[in-house]
């Protein structure tokens with residue numbers, strides 16, 4: 001049955017009502033009013049505007065397929081409708097389809113060009129290039145003290161592949177040699193639950209953040225079949241390891257060739273409908289969520305000091321296993337996780353990052369791994385737990401570290417001498433220094449202890465360099481390197497030391513800033529509370 005056309009007065013009333021709802025940001029009601037105008041209006045211009053406005057409102061609610069369908073309906077009636085072109089461009093940009101988004105913005109520019117639209121086209125060009133190359137430059141943002149909106153990023157999958165892992169189930173592997181600091185993966189969160197929690201937040205307050213995440217993930221999965229099917233590639237922690245299928249890494253990339261197919265799927269909603277298995281998704285979240293602050297560099301790179309608790313789901317990074325001898329780290333910028341190499345990585349090597357603080361002795365690390373539900377069998381854990389000569393001594397030192405309350409200088413000197421007498425090789429020395437890092441840090445933090453034990457201690461920068469070899473770049477280690485080199489306690493001549501500092505800086509933060517901004521990060525690192533950055 002045809003709906004009766006609106007007279008001018010009724011149309012005017014509906015428009016006023018829509019404006020009120022827009023101001024109140026009541027998107028559901030706004031969509032209802034737009035729908036009424038669309039169903040009853042005979043004027044092509046008004047119809048197209050109503051469709052474009054409904055598209056914007058649907059986009060705000062995350063109803064992307066519906067929003068795109070509205071834009072397409074408006075553009076079918078008026079191919080040069082600026083509002084519909086801008087809305088469609090924004091939607092495609094949000095989907096990471098930068099070339100298609102730029103086409104829409106260019107068409108909008110031809111009709112009613114503004115500098116803002118020019119900037120949108122330029123932004124799409126930048127994001128497309130960054131998504132292809134993985135090259136990120138956060139210098140301006142860092143130099144501006146992280147003020148303002150954080151820079152937009154495009155997703156990127158570097159030279160990595162998901163394969164079966166000796167650690168557990170599937171893991172992510174390098175497919176070519178990778179230099180320390182290089183970006184491996186940039187991944188946009190499916191969703192992030194965030195909150196500002198007091199230091200002594202109770203579990204109830206944390207549950208609020210968790211519930212926020214769960215609601216957002218379920219919503220995202222419900223609205224997008226592709227998101228749901230990507231979530232189902234992740235482990236629930238219950239499958240036998242051999243039953244875990246290895247996904248094709250290509251599905252995590254948005255290749256330009258796939259765009260038309262993907263677009264058809266999005267606009268027609270013709271993708272196979274995925275039935276939500278809420279129980280399964282909850283288990284997936286339990287095993288695969290990452291916190292934004294777990295990677296210490298998130299403290300500097302990610303937050304503007306507003307959010308202090310963020311937990312989210314990033315699909316490809318969720319395939320990365322833990323190691324206490326990791327070769328990668330992640331930082332969080334806005335909704336994106338950037339995973340970078342924190343040591344040089346050889347082709348074929350598994351990429352791992354630390355799920356928890358690995359600058360601790362093996363006993364504490366085992367407790368942390370148990371809380372995650374696994375037993376870590378990385379080479380560092382095996383050495384520390386199984387070495388027949390050192391095992392007892394290490395257990396004694398670990399007990400002394402946590403329960404002795406004694407002189408950390410004495411502990412460090414005892415460990416260094418034990419390693420010298422037992423002719424422990426450099427690599428393993430680095431493992432042990434990393435394990436007793438808190439003793440080294442406490443010692444180097446105290447001028448009195450350094451004076452007392454001076455001659456029997458290795459230099460702070462030399463220890464930092466050695467530990468960076470074991471755990472990769474790390475804020476706390478970088479801080480020691482910076483302090484050690486400033487004190488003239490470096491390892492090598494001035495240029496060599498400077499080079500080492502920059503290398504550990506890149507290993508810590510990734511190659512995401514130019515030299516000048518790196519210096520700003522160094523200043524922040526030196527000022528950072530050493531405990532917080534462990």
Ligand SMILES: C[S@@+](CC[C@H](N)C(=O)[O-])C[C@H]1O[C@@H](n2cnc3c(N)ncnc32)[C@H](O)[C@@H]1O
Pocket residue numbers: 167168169170171234235237244287288318319320321322323372373374375376377378
């Ligand atoms: C985020 S998932 C990592 C990807 C997982 N291996 C897979 O196949 O889906 C985390 C789970 O992987 C396993 N895992 C990660 N690192 C491990 C390690 N070093 N040793 C044993 N299991 C590990 C644990 O079961 C952990 O709960």
